Amino acid sequence: MRRLWIGLTVVLFGLLLIVPVVRIIMGAFNEGWRGFSDGLSRPETLHALFVTSMIVVIVTVVNTVFGVMMSLYLVRATWLGKRIKQLLNSIVDLPFAVSPVIGGLMIVLLLGPETALGALFNSAGVDIVYAIPGMIIATLFVTFPLIVREVMPVLQEIGNAQEEAASTLGASAWTTFWRVTWPSIQWSVVYGVVLTVARSLGEFGAVLVVSGNILFKTQTATTLVYQDVENFNLTAANSIALVLAAGSVTLLLFMEWAKSRREVH
Amino acid sequence: MHIEVSGLYKKFGDFQAVTDVNFEIEKGQLIGLLGPSGGGKTSILRMLAGLESVDKGDIVFHGKRVNDLPPQERGIGFVFQNYALFKHMTVEGNIAFGLEVKKWSKAKIKDRVAELVELTGLSGFEKRYPHQLSGGQRQRVAFARALAPEPQLLLLDEPFAAIDAKIRHELRSWLRDMIDRLGITSIFVTHDQDEAIEVADQIMIINKGRLEQKGTPWEIYKNPQSPFVAEFIGESTIVEDASSLRGFGNASDWPGTKALIRPEYVEVGKPSDFKLLSATESGRVRHVHFRGSEWLVEVEVGSTRLVTYRSLEKEIVHPGDEVQVLIHRAYLFNNNDSWIMENKLKEDPMPVHI
Structure with missing residues (x-):
């Protein structure tokens, strides 16, 4: 009986994880190294990878700064009422509960070219939807809870006694944050950053809805894979998928390391 | 500062x-x-x-x-x-x-x-x-x-x-x-x-x-x-009706007065231990606890239970023993006031001056 369960687990693990990865590797190299490098060196691939990395960098920076600030306010701010804190706390999780496609759709409905806000931005010369800003907003929306959810429990656990001690010793809020709070939360922030990078690297639904998937303009790596599959350009699709998968595996390994660091400190 | x-x-x-x-x-x-x-x-x-x-x-x-x-x-x-x-x-x-x-x-x-x-x-x-x-x-x-x-x-x-x-x-x-x-x-x-x-x-x-x-x-x-x-300070017992204690009868002048009695206000012993037996009343030892440096004795007088310390040098008392209990003083309080009162019977009613 026990063997049966172990066997089933292994089979499921293999079917869900190993087989697809092997399949992607085989697909990427079914025309040899040549097909793989051709698939990657196409101008549209390079552009898509550029767009993806740009989004990843901007989203990660913005979410790190605001995620940490949000966590600090939700845990420490005494000027926020208890009710408001609870409300904000549940709103933070909204992106987890809402499908990314719906998230993207909300942005289109709010900031699309036909809406008042969208028209306003358009007249100022900034396109939000079907352009990079919209894609950044969509990815920000999807990844916002990740850092907050990593950092908040740590802040709650360490309590504010150390920070109060620093203030009685004469340290300003800024000094207290960098010298007392940050060392305690830094590995949680790193962990949250890794999750954010991984999530924004692989985000598809929200970005597809918002970007319109315009070649050489708003196409990201994931939406390019989607388009290549649609066009039966499977070798190229597998090649890009392999690059994304390799990126994710690297991040996972880094995350394991960050996790072990976090437990030490 | x-x-x-x-x-x-x-x-x-x-x-x-x-x-x-x-x-x-x-x-x-x-x-x-x-x-x-x-x-x-x-x-x-x-x-x-x-x-x-x-x-x-x-x-x-x-x-x-x-x-x-x-x-x-x-x-x-x-x-x-x-x-x-x-x-x-x-x-x-x-x-x-x-x-x-x-x-x-x-x-x-x-x-x-x-x-x-x-x-x-x-x-x-x-x-x-x-x-x-x-x-x-x-x-x-x-x-x-x-x-x-x-x-x-x-x-x-x-x-x-x-x-x-x-x-x-x-x-x-x-x-x-x-x-x-x-x-x-x-x-x-x-x-x-x-x-x-x-x-x-x-x-x-x-x-x-x-x-x-x-x-x-x-x-x-x-x-x-x-x-x-x-x-709050010290261990103590509260007696609901202060005037029921021997030597504190005139506490009844202030109705509703309660008494707070600290262990060190209370002395227990055999009748021969006291000079003025009339100031004591008899009680029964309920429990005796060894406190490391002294005994803690719980004694019952009528329906009130009092606590006192007893030096290890003195004769050991046992639960159930009949003892004489002397309350030296009590802290009395009612809704408006509080004061300390000494046992009135402790002063010799017929002092003999030589």
Whole structure:
């Protein structure tokens, strides 16, 4: 009986994880190294990878700064009422509960070219939807809870006694944050950053809805894979998928390391 | 630092934590804030530190109102209940922190840290992290850290609560010596009356957010000004009808008067032990507890149960023994008043002068 369960687990693990990865590797190299490098060196691939990395960098920076600030306010701010804190706390999780496609759709409905806000931005010369800003907003929306959810429990656990001690010793809020709070939360922030990078690297639904998937303009790596599959350009699709998968595996390994660091400190 | 607090109020939500607290502290004194948990002691301490805002009232340091000063600018040192050491800094780093933020020179910081390490007996532990220290050592690091920037006032929140009994005793006298030597005004919070009595120059009894009494430990013990203080300090028994006690019959002049009796007010023994047998009444021993340095005897007189201490030198009494009980004095109180009354029958009704 026990063997049966172990066997089933292994089979499921293999079917869900190993087989697809092997399949992607085989697909990427079914025309040899040549097909793989051709698939990657196409101008549209390079552009898509550029767009993806740009989004990843901007989203990660913005979410790190605001995620940490949000966590600090939700845990420490005494000027926020208890009710408001609870409300904000549940709103933070909204992106987890809402499908990314719906998230993207909300942005289109709010900031699309036909809406008042969208028209306003358009007249100022900034396109939000079907352009990079919209894609950044969509990815920000999807990844916002990740850092907050990593950092908040740590802040709650360490309590504010150390920070109060620093203030009685004469340290300003800024000094207290960098010298007392940050060392305690830094590995949680790193962990949250890794999750954010991984999530924004692989985000598809929200970005597809918002970007319109315009070649050489708003196409990201994931939406390019989607388009290549649609066009039966499977070798190229597998090649890009392999690059994304390799990126994710690297991040996972880094995350394991960050996790072990976090437990030490 | 001379401290003056007047009309202090603090409310947390619907909970009135501190109500109309007034006191004054002379420079160089060691004050114990004593009272039951949740009574508002810590809130008062935190308001003095500036860690909690004041709803109403004034806090004055050295003639200057500090209500609106943040903790950074009050010139205080604070020792937290669980020490709140910076856990990612070494002992040295912890002690130096307050000096670094005050932009002392490197050389001065080094000297001051060395001085405090020496003073607190932490030599050899400078490079350790808080989790590598024992409770007593952490307490001393917290103390050294608070003292490093040369504060004018030292505030300690339950400084010994997290330390086991034996070391607590040592640390108490160590702290007392240290504060005497430095001459720094200090206020500490405790719920342990032994601690307050042993360490403090003056005790302030805080109950339900109010200051019940302020005075030296002896004054408070000898002359409690409210039933709460009388009951809180020392072990005691409350007798609902004071006039039922032998020798206190005239307590019935004040209807509804209750009596509070401390163990040391009561004496038990054989009839031959007492000079004036008429002042005693008979009772029966219910329980006897060995307390290490004395016996604690529970004795029943009529329907009241009293507690007393008995020296180990005296003859041992056993549960069930018939004994004579003499109540020397009682602390009487009713709704409007409280006073101490001596046993009226103790004075010889027919003194013989030779």
